[in-house]
Structures are given as C-alpha cells and as structure tokens.
Amino acid sequence: MTTLALETEGLSVSFGRFRAVDGVSIQVAQGELRVLLGANGAGKTTLMDLISGRTRSTAGRVLLEGRDVTNQREYRIARAGLGRKFQIPSVFGGLSVRQNLEVSLVRHPGVFANLRFGLGTTDRQRVSEILHLVGLADLATADAATLSHGQTQWLELGMLMGQSPKVILLDEPTAGMTQAETAKTAEIINGLRGRHTLLVVEHDMAFVREIAERITVLHLGKVLAEGSVAEIEANAAVKAAYLGTQEISEC
Numbered sequence: 001m002t003t004l005a006l007e008t009e010g011l012s013v014s015f016g017r018f019r020a021v022d023g024v025s026i027q028v029a030q031g032e033l034r035v036l037l038g039a040n041g042a043g044k045t046t047l048m049d050l051i052s053g054r055t056r057s058t059a060g061r062v063l064l065e066g067r068d069v070t071n072q073r074e075y076r077i078a079r080a081g082l083g084r085k086f087q088i089p090s091v092f093g094g095l096s097v098r099q100n101l102e103v104s105l106v107r108h109p110g111v112f113a114n115l116r117f118g119l120g121t122t123d124r125q126r127v128s129e130i131l132h133l134v135g136l137a138d139l140a141t142a143d144a145a146t147l148s149h150g151q152t153q154w155l156e157l158g159m160l161m162g163q164s165p166k167v168i169l170l171d172e173p174t175a176g177m178t179q180a181e182t183a184k185t186a187e188i189i190n191g192l193r194g195r196h197t198l199l200v201v202e203h204d205m206a207f208v209r210e211i212a213e214r215i216t217v218l219h220l221g222k223v224l225a226e227g228s229v230a231e232i233e234a235n236a237a238v239k240a241a242y243l244g245t246q247e248i249s250e251c
C-alpha cells in the first residue's frame with residue numbers, strides 16, 4: 001500500500017456565509033509532486049493556509065503521514081513535518097549560501113548554533129547534496145545578499161529541504177522569475193521528485209507541463225478535476241469552468 005504523505009478529508013472553511021474551500025479531499029503519496037491549479041479566487045492559497053494551520057478550518061481533517069494535525073497551531077504543524085515556502089524569501093543576507101543551509105539544518109536548538117558548534121560529516125554531506133539539488137554549488141561561498149531573485153528562491157527552497165519536511169508546500173515558485181530562471185526552477189523541482197513530497201500552486205501552464213505528473217484543479221473552492229496534464233488539458237469541465245473559451249496554455 002502506498003503511504004500517503006498528505007491527506008485532506010472534506011476540508012472546508014467559510015468566511016461569513018462564503019465557502020472559500022468546500023469539502024476538499026486530496027491524497028498526495030510520498031515522493032509525489034502534485035500541482036494545484038485554479039483560476040484567481042479558486043481557493044488555492046486558502047487550501048494551503050488550512051493545511052499549514054494559518055487558517056482554521058470549519059470542517060474536515062488534515063493528515064500528515066496519517067497523523068491528524070487539523071487546526072493545530074502553525075508552528076506545531078511545521079514541527080510535525082510541514083514546510084511551506086512563501087513568495088517573499090527570508091534568507092540571511094550577510095551569511096554565505098552554504099552557511100544559510102547549515103543554519104537551516106535542524107540539529108542544535110537556536111538558529112545559529114550549527115555555525116557555532118560546526119556540523120558533523122553527515123550534515124556536511126547533506127548541505128553539499130542540497131547545494132547541488134538547488135543548483136547553487138558554484139555559489140556556496142557567495143554572500144546570500146548578492147544572489148539574484150531566482151537564486152534566492154532556490155536557496156530558500158534548499159533551506160526548507162534542510163529541515164527534512166515530510167511535505168513541502170510551494171506557492172507560485174516561479175513568480176517574478178525570468179524565463180531562464182523559470183526553466184532552471186523546473187529542473188530543480190524535477191530533481192526533487194521521489195526525494196520530497198511537494199504540493200505546488202502554479203499558474204504558468206508551460207511550467208506546469210514541465211513538472212506535473214498529477215494535477216488537482218480547484219474551482220469555486222471545490223475539486224473540479226484530478227489527473228495527468230493530458231487528462232486535465234482534455235477535460236471538458238475544466239475547459240468550461242476554469243478556462244472558459246481560452247486554451248489551457250493561455251491561462
């Protein structure tokens with residue numbers, strides 16, 4: 001039996017009389033890379049907020065590797081293994097790329113303790129592995145403050161990985177990126193396939209085609225469809241409700 005990394009069951013939230021997320025049930029297997037697609041206001045960010053504990057649900061459950069974390073405080077859900085990357089990065093300028101990754105490893109209590117006490121061989125290897133996975137090995141000694149927008153996003157993704165979360169939530173990872181950076185991001189995310197479980201909110205269909213194996217489409221707070229890129233692109237309900245008369249590639 002496949003172990004589920006993340007599961008939501010009938011997850012819902014109402015703001016007043018408005019149901020922003022309405023009975024959403026999704027199942028994400030370990031090592032899966034799931035894309036969450038939907039028009040503006042479909043409920044994607046709110047769903048992420050419910051999963052990560054930023055917003056309290058009014059019905060339903062969230063399970064992280066089978067453990068019920070519904071409506072727990074955000075830091076507790078993070079501690080239980082949920083990593084979330086926002087669009088605004090929070091790296092330590094003034095530290096090198098490598099030092100930022102060292103700081104991110106959850107070993108010693110206290111943010112900078114890993115720098116003070118030094119890392120063991122396993123941790124140093126882990127940092128090197130992450131540097132390669134996020135394509136920053138050549139910039140390991142560079143000051144994080146000197147990185148481009150795209151490089152900063154990759155470093156932050158690496159810092160999330162350093163915490164070995166069970167599930168990583170990424171909200172529009174290519175926002176504000178150049179075409180070259182977007183292509184590189186697709187490469188990096190593809191390299192994480194099987195190693196990490198990811199739930200990625202993304203609008204850029206060209207990018208989605210590069211990374212997605214399975215897509216969940218949200219519409220008006222509900223799951224409208226789920227399937228491969230080809231299945232979603234051919235889905236009449238998705239075309240009618242989400243895309244209107246547009247081709248999916250234009251959204």
Ligand SMILES: Nc1ncnc2c1ncn2[C@@H]1O[C@H](COP(=O)(O)OP(=O)(O)OP(=O)(O)O)[C@@H](O)[C@H]1O
Pocket residue numbers: 015020038039040041042043044045046047
């Ligand atoms: N705290 C809130 N109070 C009231 N309404 C809210 C709140 N948060 C979100 N909403 C509403 O819920 C709906 C879903 O919003 P959400 O931000 O989740 O959509 P989205 O799919 O992420 O859209 P986008 O792609 O534009 O980010 C929207 O109509 C939004 O206005």
